[in-house]
Amino acid sequence: MRRILIVGAGQAGLQLALSLHAEDINVTLISARTPDEIRNGWPLSTQAMFEPALALERAYRLNLWESQTPPLAGLHMTLRQPGEPATVHIRAPLESPGRSTDQRVKMAGWLQLCQERGVNVRYRAVNAHDLARLARSGDYDLTVVAAGKGEFARLFERDPARSPFTEPQRALAAVYVHGLQPDPGWPDSHVASHTVTGLGELFLIPALAAAGPCDILFWSAVPGSPLDQWAAEPGQLDPSTHLARTLALIRTYLPDVYQQRCTTVELADARASLHGRYVPTVRRPVAALPGGGFALGIGDVILANDPATGQGANTAARAAAHYLHAIVGRGEQPFDAAWAAETAEAFWTSHGRSVTNWTNLMLRPTPHVQHLLHAAAQNPATARRLAAGFADPVTLDDWFTTPGPAHHYLASLPGRPVTCP
Ligand SMILES: Cc1cc2nc3c(=O)[nH]c(=O)nc-3n(C[C@H](O)[C@H](O)[C@H](O)COP(=O)(O)OP(=O)(O)OC[C@H]3O[C@@H](n4cnc5c(N)ncnc54)[C@H](O)[C@@H]3O)c2cc1C
Structure with missing residues (x-):
């Protein structure tokens, strides 16, 4: 049986842990905080999530609050x-x-679910040296870091080509x-x-x-x-x-x-x-650990966009599903650094890039965005298409994110040209 170590019990780490466990993979999850500490702590997010990401949770019976959370x-x-x-x-x-289910409720509940379903959970904050020791111990086939935007993120090198901002x-x-x-x-x-x-x-x-x-x-x-x-x-x-x-x-x-x-x-x-406040940052997904070995990053630790478009938890959920399929699909082959880099790059290409480009655009909207928003105000079909983009930002690549396709889309709209005051 494959043995996976996951550090960090947020959207990415917990969803990955619970779904891997359901696929008969041995998971050890390290959480810096206990369920009570999370439940009684300060809010973590505003965590609005859309149907494609919610469906990924539902597939592993993680939708414990769906009937009580306002639609x-x-x-x-x-x-x-x-x-x-x-x-x-x-x-x-x-x-x-x-x-939007308060992450204090959700992450505390998912941690308890881990214990009920048989995931090995350890409560402690680890540092880079602990991580290197654990990765070298021979107890795990793969180490995944899902520790969010905090100190641990520094283990992963900033990717300047994908990170246009140096200030919040x-x-x-x-x-x-x-x-x-x-x-x-x-x-x-x-x-x-x-x-x-x-x-x-x-x-x-x-x-x-x-x-x-x-x-x-x-x-x-x-x-x-x-x-x-x-x-x-x-x-x-x-x-x-x-x-x-x-x-x-x-x-x-x-x-x-x-x-x-x-x-x-x-x-x-x-x-x-x-x-x-934080600087939106994309990081390289594979970190070399002190003394040898590597860790694979997931979620905010390597892809921390601004919450302007409400995508971080959605993206973490999609990344957890992507990594799950890659890990299961690896069979008995070793999880080497090349496989880890390819897995993360495939997620960037299929989803992360679209979310990042759109979110960064919305932080500094260009004239074509103003035209599209006016179009959405004037055309119900455009408004529905915009809403669908929140659910799946990849669909925005064709008509919203860059000026060329946007102008093409605007020209295709029926009736009078869109007017901006
Ligand atoms: C104000 C705000 C509003 C937001 N609104 C939305 C929204 O509406 N929709 C949306 O989709 N996203 C939103 N986001 C983003 C979203 O909350 C995050 O992108 C998402 O929670 C990231 O999940 P994660 O699992 O990668 O990291 P996190 O949720 O940060 O989880 C990381 C976990 O790792 C643990 N950890 C950290 N260091 C260690 C350590 N050394 N040892 C052990 N454990 C450790 C932490 O305690 C935590 O449990 C918002 C963010 C903010 C700040």
Whole structure:
């Protein structure tokens, strides 16, 4: 039986561990935190996931919260200049609902599921030397690192050709709340995204947390802009202060959204907020370990895009499925570094590249993006196609991500040419 070591118990590590175990592969999973520590900790994400990624979880009976998590019917996007009402409204329904299950609930639950299903779980934080020792021990045929964007990522070399940024592109500030009123323009539960041109975006995301259904208010602020109110405190901010700042910014920059939806909002739990920023970075997927051997990276540790397009957890889920098939398909052949590099490169080519290019584009939208968004506001079919791109960003390559195909698409639309104010 093949023996796989996985370090890191997030979307990528846990999904890979549970699905490998279901395929009769011996898995050892190292988690820095216990289920209780995760469950009682600070939020980790806003984690909106779309049907193709949810289906990958369902295939291994990991969809434990599906019936309780509010369905996301689509995306309601608005665009406005600072101090002005929205001039663009896009209502983009999804073909199948997305869902956001608080990763504190989900990862704690999946860790317990690992124990119930017989995955070997060890609770400890490992460092590069521990990892090298474990990889050399002869106990494992393959070492996979799924440790997210933290210190461990440095083990993997930055890929400059695939990483255009050297600074964070957004300051991220999310808070879980109760009492958000439904969107009067679209009462079904959905993700709302309000762009204030040049300053950033507010996302409103229905979710399931430990206390039940809730919503997430998530500011994504251009660093140094007036929306960037989280720069001074690198540590954890008191959630009440965080919520007060969030609401004050909504009142100032999105007064209609504040009046319609936010007047009865309160914190969902005592540790309801997170804030931070990071440089979107693609890393080389295979790291040489001190003293010999190698580790294969998966998820954020090697592909950390900005959450602007809500793709990181979706991409981690797809990567886990891709690695699962590659590991199972390897049969009894050795897992060497060449195989590891090919496996990761195939994921980059088939999915990671499309997500990365689209996400980086949305951080600094070019004129063709403005035209496409106006087209989506004016044509329901374009809006549906845009929503489908959130579910599968590879479909955006043909018409959205680069100017040539975008202009071709715009020219093909029936009726009057798309107008931008
Ligand atoms: C504010 C914000 C909003 C987001 N919103 C969305 C969204 O709406 N949709 C979406 O798809 N994605 C979203 N993302 C991105 C998404 O959360 C991540 O891409 C995804 O969770 C990455 O999963 P992962 O398994 O690679 O890493 P992680 O989820 O970070 O998991 C890594 C795990 O490794 C563990 N670990 C770290 N170091 C060690 C160590 N030394 N030893 C042992 N264990 C260790 C950690 O404790 C953690 O459990 C968002 C991210 C942020 C920051």
